[in-house]
Amino acid sequence: VASACRAGTDFPLQNLPHGVFSTGGAARGGVAIGDEILDLQALLELNLVPRSLGELVGVAARSSLNHLAALGNDAAAELRAGFVDMLATDGALRGDVERHAGLVLVPQRLATMHLPLCIGSFTDFMTSVYHVTAARRSRPARPLNDNFLHLPVAYNSRATSITQDGVPFPRPWGQRREADGSVVFAPTAMLDFELEFGAIIGRGNALGSRISLDDAGHHIFGYVLVNDWSARDIQQWESRLGPFLGKSFRTTISPWIVTATALAPFHVAPKPRSSEQPQPLSYLDSPAHRRDGALSVSFEVHLQTARMRATGIAPARIVTTELAYCAWSFPQMVTHHTSNGCNLEPGDLLSCGTISGPADESAACLFERTAGTLPLDLPNGEQRCWLEDGDEITLIGRARREGYVDIGFGRCGARILPAH
Amino acid sequence: VASACRAGTDFPLQNLPHGVFSTGGAARGGVAIGDEILDLQALLELNLVPRSLGELVGVAARSSLNHLAALGNDAAAELRAGFVDMLATDGALRGDVERHAGLVLVPQRLATMHLPLCIGSFTDFMTSVYHVTAARRSRPARPLNDNFLHLPVAYNSRATSITQDGVPFPRPWGQRREADGSVVFAPTAMLDFELEFGAIIGRGNALGSRISLDDAGHHIFGYVLVNDWSARDIQQWESRLGPFLGKSFRTTISPWIVTATALAPFHVAPKPRSSEQPQPLSYLDSPAHRRDGALSVSFEVHLQTARMRATGIAPARIVTTELAYCAWSFPQMVTHHTSNGCNLEPGDLLSCGTISGPADESAACLFERTAGTLPLDLPNGEQRCWLEDGDEITLIGRARREGYVDIGFGRCGARILPAH
Numbered sequence: 001v002a003s004a005c006r007a008g009t010d011f012p013l014q015n016l017p018h019g020v021f022s023t024g025g026a027a028r029g030g031v032a033i034g035d036e037i038l039d040l041q042a043l044l045e046l047n048l049v050p051r052s053l054g055e056l057v058g059v060a061a062r063s064s065l066n067h068l069a070a071l072g073n074d075a076a077a078e079l080r081a082g083f084v085d086m087l088a089t090d091g092a093l094r095g096d097v098e099r100h101a102g103l104v105l106v107p108q109r110l111a112t113m114h115l116p117l118c119i120g121s122f123t124d125f126m127t128s129v130y131h132v133t134a135a136r137r138s139r140p141a142r143p144l145n146d147n148f149l150h151l152p153v154a155y156n157s158r159a160t161s162i163t164q165d166g167v168p169f170p171r172p173w174g175q176r177r178e179a180d181g182s183v184v185f186a187p188t189a190m191l192d193f194e195l196e197f198g199a200i201i202g203r204g205n206a207l208g209s210r211i212s213l214d215d216a217g218h219h220i221f222g223y224v225l226v227n228d229w230s231a232r233d234i235q236q237w238e239s240r241l242g243p244f245l246g247k248s249f250r251t252t253i254s255p256w257i258v259t260a261t262a263l264a265p266f267h268v269a270p271k272p273r274s275s276e277q278p279q280p281l282s283y284l285d286s287p288a289h290r291r292d293g294a295l296s297v298s299f300e301v302h303l304q305t306a307r308m309r310a311t312g313i314a315p316a317r318i319v320t321t322e323l324a325y326c327a328w329s330f331p332q333m334v335t336h337h338t339s340n341g342c343n344l345e346p347g348d349l350l351s352c353g354t355i356s357g358p359a360d361e362s363a364a365c366l367f368e369r370t371a372g373t374l375p376l377d378l379p380n381g382e383q384r385c386w387l388e389d390g391d392e393i394t395l396i397g398r399a400r401r402e403g404y405v406d407i408g409f410g411r412c413g414a415r416i417l418p419a420h
Numbered sequence: 421v422a423s424a425c426r427a428g429t430d431f432p433l434q435n436l437p438h439g440v441f442s443t444g445g446a447a448r449g450g451v452a453i454g455d456e457i458l459d460l461q462a463l464l465e466l467n468l469v470p471r472s473l474g475e476l477v478g479v480a481a482r483s484s485l486n487h488l489a490a491l492g493n494d495a496a497a498e499l500r501a502g503f504v505d506m507l508a509t510d511g512a513l514r515g516d517v518e519r520h521a522g523l524v525l526v527p528q529r530l531a532t533m534h535l536p537l538c539i540g541s542f543t544d545f546m547t548s549v550y551h552v553t554a555a556r557r558s559r560p561a562r563p564l565n566d567n568f569l570h571l572p573v574a575y576n577s578r579a580t581s582i583t584q585d586g587v588p589f590p591r592p593w594g595q596r597r598e599a600d601g602s603v604v605f606a607p608t609a610m611l612d613f614e615l616e617f618g619a620i621i622g623r624g625n626a627l628g629s630r631i632s633l634d635d636a637g638h639h640i641f642g643y644v645l646v647n648d649w650s651a652r653d654i655q656q657w658e659s660r661l662g663p664f665l666g667k668s669f670r671t672t673i674s675p676w677i678v679t680a681t682a683l684a685p686f687h688v689a690p691k692p693r694s695s696e697q698p699q700p701l702s703y704l705d706s707p708a709h710r711r712d713g714a715l716s717v718s719f720e721v722h723l724q725t726a727r728m729r730a731t732g733i734a735p736a737r738i739v740t741t742e743l744a745y746c747a748w749s750f751p752q753m754v755t756h757h758t759s760n761g762c763n764l765e766p767g768d769l770l771s772c773g774t775i776s777g778p779a780d781e782s783a784a785c786l787f788e789r790t791a792g793t794l795p796l797d798l799p800n801g802e803q804r805c806w807l808e809d810g811d812e813i814t815l816i817g818r819a820r821r822e823g824y825v826d827i828g829f830g831r832c833g834a835r836i837l838p839a840h
Contacts (some may be wrong), residue, residue: 121579145660155575156575158541169628172760175759185703207581207583210593237567239662240573242659244574245757245759250761283605336595340668341581341590342578342665342669
């Protein structure tokens with residue numbers, strides 16, 4: 001697949017993420033390669049899968065990948081090795097696939113992507129110190145929570161309202177208090193995005209058991225981009241027990257699950273704590289984790305307004321940030337989540353929270369960037385304190401490391417429609 | 421069924437709640453009647469179900485009742501009328517059932533109850549003003565949240581760790597800050613119960629749509645008792661975005677879903693607001709709701725310690741309270757939950773939060789009753805500020821109204837095991 005070798009592709013041979021797609025007919029599992037999708041149902045129907053991999057490919061070809069996730073990362077790695085055999089220049093199975101390329105490769109532009117699996121539970125963490133303190137321009141920093149360096153703070157978010165890249169949604173209604181003290185029910189006036197990154201759980205744990213830090217990576221099937229849309233006015237007025245309707249109207253994820261196996265080369269050491277800072281308690285710390293518990297991934301957010309679209313102006317990059325700004329890693333989130341015996345299930349989503357850095361350009365939501373009063377300037381002269389109808393927000397991400405081919409996550413975008 | 425006519429039974433002919441049980445073999449759907457369970461699989465196998473009800477009974481006989489819930493309350497009412505025909509003294513189908521009583525009726529004491537359905541999402545509200553302000557004995561009241569009378573405050577809770585009556589669980593571990601400022605990871609030292617009552621969603625709503633207040637009752641399949649176990653030390657230290665690990669180790673529900681149809685006679689007018697209090701916004705208010713939006717149900721909590729059990733002392737009643745103490749009704753919770761377009765799904769659990777009243781005896785958790793410092797006296801001389809290993813907490817509830825036969829909810833109990 002020539003497009004898999006092009007510089008800048010999200011989906012080189014080193015990636016091979018899993019997703020669920022359709023082309024008019026039934027939804028089925030596929031693997032992204034360059035600009036194409038390897039159609040796993042077609043591989044099976046054409047008898048191009050070696051017998052030893054038949055069962056696994058069958059599971060990965062289903063219309064929902066929960067069962068694949070549940071099989072664990074050894075199965076995912078075995079499957080991946082098989083796909084490399086089919087797609088690599090020197091792959092043992094490449095000849096067969098090449099002869100049937102027209103039947104087993106589907107151009108991504110002709111496919112509709114679906115939610116890749118059923119996300120039973122969605123937990124949203126808050127791991128960026130910059131997001132928490134939100135010291136920006138002339139505004140004073142908020143104090144850091146006293147527990148922030150002791151545990152990854154989190155809340156249960158709503159899983160039913162998660163949709164994939166490309167699904168637009170109406171501006172939500174909600175209750176808010178106006179400046180004059182009156183309380184109204186109206187479409188939100190403070191609609192925001194939040195750039196996040198999430199782990200999809202593979203093997204779960206039994207209720208009452210824990211997942212140790214060094215075992216946590218084996219329970220992560222893969223990763224997706226997450227836009228945790230937020231209605232700040234609804235959120236501010238309702239929140240007494242954490243976020244609820246200010247978030248639950250919609251969350252958008254990228255449709256391709258980049259496997260933990262593909263990201264293995266991008267593991268790096270977490271930023272060490274200073275000697276004055278509290279060190280993590282022993283259940284959240286290990287030599288192996290100190291060596292390579294974190295991931296090297298960078299992200300961007302792009303905004304295109306309705307007027308930009310109508311006048312042919314490309315989306316403007318409004319955020320550039322790095323996963324390194326997060327003070328807690330995904331293995332630490334998994335371990336802490338199960339530290340009380342809470343059971344994670346295959347397909348659960350654990351997101352790291354808004355990935356903000358110290359600079360204005362790395363403020364990963366409008367609340368931090370504009371505070372609702374310092375508008376963001378767009379290339380065509382428009383300004384934004386909050387999102388307006390017709391705005392489209394797209395997240396992208398890339399895992400990068402010296403000596404390795406970059407791998408990407410695909411698009412995570414959605415357009416805002418007028419309120420019902 | 422003689423036991424269904426005995427005064428004080430939870431399950432008279434007027435109740436007929438749905439549950440899932442097993443007796444050695446596969447789990448299957450049943451209906452509680454007196455001390456027995458009407459075995460729906462057995463009814464089908466013996467051809468005792470009229471053809472017009474066969475499909476519905478088949479759905480209710482499954483090992484998980486999500487599909488039954490999704491069919492809506494007209495289906496549930498039709499099914500109920502069929503069961504009355506089978507079980508009432510003058511029922512048209514009673515003869516057939518009576519002839520096969522030994523095969524279609526299973527004594528509850530011989531059955532193992534299961535979780536009646538898959539609870540995809542669990543939302544916990546906070547609707548008792550007494551729970552929020554927690555004015556008890558010598559302690560000053562906390563101020564009422566400024567939004568409390570404007571909207572039913574809620575948070576997303578964890579659905580995977582819900583188990584049914586009778587399943588014991590170990591004291592959870594967690595992170596907490598000690599009085600000396602040190603942070604430790606240890607078994608909770610402040611384990612508590614919370615008496616709650618929950619609605620199980622029947623028909624859901626599409627993402628982006630809302631459920632109006634007058635339609636909300638049609639989306640509630642039935643009700644269960646809920647013990648929202650809480651580890652107060654974990655909760656106090658972790659909470660910045662609402663409750664998380666301090667709750668997610670376990671929630672216990674009663675295994676029988678008492679249908680909305682069975683509770684229809686127990687609808688009463690919600691307590692009117694005073695003229696100085698804010699009235700609900702129009703989406704949370706209607707003439708029909710003001711007439712009968714609330715339910716008349718009373719509750720008790722019983723505690724039996726290990727020593728009480730060993731010495732033959734009956735469980736002590738430690739809480740007596742009423743659903744009338746809740747300032748928001750279940751229809752209001754459903755409507756508010758979907759007011760931003762959030763989709764509810766069949767089997768979702770919406771709980772009203774701790775049902776505390778003004779008296780010490782109606783404080784529906786230990787945190788309010790003892791504050792950790794004013795111990796509760798038990799009949800055998802033991803005292804409790806928090807729950808200890810071996811303690812067993814059981815909730816019961818009864819819907820009561822002048823002129824109607826009481827109906828109950830069965831047991832919702834669990835014993836605390838030592839920490840792993």
